[in-house]
Amino acid sequence: MSGLFAGLGIEGPVVAAPMAGGASTPALVGAAARAGALGFLAAGYRTAEDLAAQVRAVREGGAAAFGVNVFAPNPVPIEAGELRRYAERLRPEGEPYGLDLGLAAPVDDDDHWGAKLELLLRDPVPVVSFTFGLPPGDAVALLRRQGVLVLQTVTTVAEARAADEAGVDGLVVQAAAAGAHSGTFTPEVWPREVPLPQLLGEVASAVRLPLVGAGGVGTADDVAAALGAGAEAVMVGTALLRADESGASAVHKAALAERSTVDTILTRAFSGRPARAIRNGFVERHHEAAPVGYPAVHHLTTPLRRAAAAAGDADRVHLWAGTGFPHARARPAGEVLSGLAAKA
Structure with missing residues (x-):
């Protein structure tokens, strides 16, 4: 070449x-x-x-x-109060896994x-x-x-x-x-x-x-x-x-195969900066409210995403995918x- x-x-x-x-x-x-x-x-x-x-x-x-x-x-810094508000919004998402996202300490690195x-x-x-x-x-x-x-x-x-x-x-x-x-x-x-x-x-x-x-x-x-x-x-x-x-992850691979008729969307819901994913329940619930703030939002949602992936919960994990994923x-x-x- x-x-x-x-x-x-x-x-x-x-x-x-x-x-x-x-x-x-x-x-x-x-x-x-x-x-x-x-x-x-x-x-x-x-x-x-x-x-x-x-x-x-x-x-x-x-x-x-x-x-x-x-x-x-x-x-991309995020004001502490705004991060806390998003964490409170996400609190119910972590409950099935014993996670209290509302208590998460802000992390920037x-x-x-x-x-x-x-x-x-x-x-x-x-x-x-x-x-x-x-x-x-x-x-x-x-x-x-x-x-x-x-x-x-x-x-x-x-x-x-x-x-x-x-x-x-x-x-x-x-x-x-x-x-x-x-x-x-x-x-x-x-x-x-x-x-x-x-x-x-x-x-x-x-x-x-x-x-x-x-x-x-x-x-x-x-x-x-x-x-x-x-x-x-x-x-x-x-x-x-x-x-x-x-x-x-197995849940990610399965979603790519099973959700081929579902749209992808650019969202900040998982990380606080634009990322394209297959629409799932988490995106639908939080896309509009997600703040700009990276890597703080990424670190906030990481424990939830890991737990969801381990449990095979495709509704609470980031299903990254480009538009050609089918x-x-x-x-x-x-x-x-x-x-x-x-x-x-």
């Missing part, structure tokens, strides 16, 4: 996206590598020690080319940013991508000096220009149709919902960086359309959630990636 990933030994144009929270596993990254594709580990919600163990597992599995995605610090950056500088991986905002300071320059290919997730032309000025090697252009969290730099504003090919065209007209398209990709035709709009590669996540190597199938990841690249 020429262009952005030249020299990495990548054969196909489809990239396995990072999916924080457990879906992205070393096994999934390894399967992508065996299929001639680039796979990403998700550093989000992991400690640096956990991430180091996953990187080690990928290398021991034989994958030479792979990436790591890191949440760049971009906190940077997702172990410093320790993860230190790890990636000390033990570089081939590709690092950033999401939620631009990395602070000289992080991009330091990584590139170590020979790391640095990508930045963007959702608008303005973000693309800012990333270009920061000196990254390429952009992951994420449309609002993407599942899970939007990479928007401004989570207080709902992402503009335009088709991925249109967004790629707008970004390509504004910057000269190589582009990777992402968001709502579920078929080989979707991949071909993104490539035709100027992307050098196409990143897919939701399409891999039901794959054999995916670490998604095309997700239970099969080996290599077959999914090869099928998506069939018309490239």
